[in-house]
Amino acid sequence: MAISHAQPMLLLLLSLFFLPTLRAEPMRPIRFRDCGYESYPVKVTSVEIPEYNYRRTDVRFEISASTNKTINGERLLAIIMGRDGSPTTGESNLCDLTSCPVSLGAFKFGVSVLLDPDNSSNEYSGRLTIVNPTEVLMCIRVEFIISSSNALSAY
Secondary structure (H helix, E strand, C coil): CCCCCHHHHHHHHHHHHHHHHHHCCCEEECCEEECCCCCCCEEEEEEEEECECCCCCEEEEEEEEEECCCECCCEEEEEEEECCCCEEEEEEEHHHHCCCCECCEEEEEEEEEECCCCCCCCEEEEEEEEECCCCEEEEEEEEEEECCCCEEEEC
């Protein structure tokens, strides 16, 4: 009696294809707006955060944007404030978050920002900015809520 290895091999290949998607953290788009001070070279097209945040100590923003200017090693500044707490700030080099130099066109990056551990309202707002020594390249404002079930949502 011959044993067919085709079916187990097919199942193995299918599981290798689908397992990464099961492990991927679901992301939720949130509303954002330009800070409105000027026309920035970096235009943000979407901001997403994980649908669930079990630790409630930080949040990761996944940002899609496009630029009309080559970007080299600029600083990303983040200020996130709970509704009833003090602001938490973070600073990163953009080249640590995406490959540099960032060429003209679309690009993506992710950044984690600490949350105020004393915020009891679960409502947060903040500003994400990319700056170099001479200009502001991007500035957006974000608002989101972490519900009691740890699900993240936009206002």
